[in-house]
Amino acid sequence: MNILWRLLDLGTVSGYTMTNLYEAVGRAVSAGDAPNTVILDHPEAPFVNIGYHQLMDKEINVGFARAKGFSLVRRTIGGGAILDGPWEQDYFAVVRRGDPECPATIPEFYGMFLRPPMYALRKLGLEPSVRPPNDILVGGRKISGNGAITIEKANVLAGDLLLESPTSLMSEIIRAPSEKFKDKLAKSMSEWVTSISVETGEAADRSEVKRLIVEGYGEELGITLEPGNLTPEENTTLRTLVEARSTEEWIFSKDNDLLMKMGGDARGAKVRGGVTVSEAVHKAGKLVRVVLVSEEDRIASVSISGDFFTQPYTGAVEELERNLAGAKLTEEDLARRVKEAFERTGMMVFGASQEDFVKAILKARFESG
Structure with a gap:
């Protein structure tokens, strides 16, 4: 035929x-x-092309790219940063x-x-x-x-x-x-x-x-x-x-969301008594980057980025981040919260498992010092 x-x-x-x-x-x-x-x-x-779930400032030498006159692009498909x-x-x-x-x-x-x-x-x-x-x-x-x-x-x-x-x-x-x-x-x-x-x-x-x-x-x-x-x-x-x-609003949207969550504080910086900002990168099939704001033994807020792919591409990771707010920093509670978000959104991830997200968060916690 x-x-x-x-x-x-x-x-x-x-x-x-x-x-x-x-x-x-x-x-x-x-x-x-x-x-x-x-x-x-x-x-x-030439133009810089980052994946939907990535942070432009974490992945790209933005100053060098701008000096070269390269456009900065954030696509809706996942995956890693490339120079097209x-x-x-x-x-x-x-x-x-x-x-x-x-x-x-x-x-x-x-x-x-x-x-x-x-x-x-x-x-x-x-x-x-x-x-x-x-x-x-x-x-x-x-x-x-x-x-x-x-x-x-x-x-x-x-x-x-x-x-x-x-x-x-x-x-x-x-x-x-x-x-x-x-x-x-x-x-x-x-x-x-x-x-x-x-x-x-x-x-x-x-x-x-x-x-x-x-x-x-x-x-x-x-x-x-x-x-x-x-x-x-x-x-x-x-x-x-x-x-x-x-627009800059779209291109740096995930970066701007991170800045709001972190309050502009650097990695590993103590924000106030008992509150810490920390970061870790976990290598799964793809990379999972976590920037964590923790208060005592709970998550205050979290940003999850990386070169993995998701289906659907919008909303699911954001829902995962929201569902993790308030979670205890224990493997059991994190696994439960991650599973809930996956089931509620119907999210499928290519390049990382539910367990990988838990490992990345715990790694960020223990690397905070």
């Missing part, structure tokens, strides 16, 4: 457009106002849930829609593999990062193939605790990130990469992509989203 989808080949776009376009299309696909869609585009200029730029080819698959082409679970969704970019890499003479849940590797090094999000009744896969790999610039953007660590970060990035040009020994041909991705949908999934355009309604939604999400 020949399955027809829409192809939006949009060329160069701004960082704000790239990180909101899939939502505008996702809403239209969800409502049945647009067909399932594949989007191909790439950034017109013209050196990549981005792709998005927007699929209505319930359609035969949409697998029931996010891991299966990844498995299916990573096949077209992997097809493209194989056709370029490379041997890609998947590092679960969502990285594509060549020779053990990352050449493609991917994320997924649910938008109303649609699922979205967002990913890119690196044509080049500006690892030195990336290491300057990511906030490091020291110059020594920054040097290690730069070296490690060059060791675990690669690109099509590095692997083939030739300059990557963007038009050929795009052609092979489109071909991969046909060969791997039996989906024919027909060139199309954004609808007027999608354009209107996109403009509204970009206007709202290019």
Whole structure:
């Protein structure tokens, strides 16, 4: 059976457009106002792109990024901080849930829609593999990062193939605790990130990469992509989203929430008698960062951030933070509060378990001194 989808080949776009376009299309696909869609585009200029659950000031050297003229972007998909730029080819698959082409679970969704970019890499003479849940590797090094999000009744896969790999610039953007660590970060990035040009020994041909991705949908999934355009309604939604999400209020919204909770106090600082602000990072499948305000043996407030993914992407972590307020700093009470929040919101987390959140909070408590 020949399955027809829409192809939006949009060329160069701004960082704000790239990180909101899939939502505008996702809403239209969800409502049945647009067909399932594949989007191909790439950034017109470099921009900093942090995950929805991350803190901009904790993850990014904001001063350096601003000095370089890079836009600061906070996307609605989880995952880690990255520097996007013209050196990549981005792709998005927007699929209505319930359609035969949409697998029931996010891991299966990844498995299916990573096949077209992997097809493209194989056709370029490379041997890609998947590092679960969502990285594509060549020779053990990352050449493609991917994320997924649910938008109303649609699922979205967002990913890119690196044509080049500006690892030195990336290491300057990511906030490091020291110059020594920054040097290690730069070296490690060059060791675990690669690109099509590095692997083939030739300059990557963007038009050929795009052609092979489109071909991969046909060969791997039996989906024919027909060139199309954004609808007027999608354009209107996109403009509204970009206007709202290019503001400092949105970009630093989680940072500002943290400042309110912490009262502007530094890590590990005693606020007043019996009250402490502390911080810890726990390595689960992804990183979980906790900034904790504790009073005696209870949580006064807590901020949870990291490069994990959640479903739903909005509201669930915030509900978890609210439910933890007042909890005793014991493993038993924390586990109960975390479980309650997960059950109430229906939250699923990719890259961390309920137990990981408990461990991160306890680690913050004991690292407070």
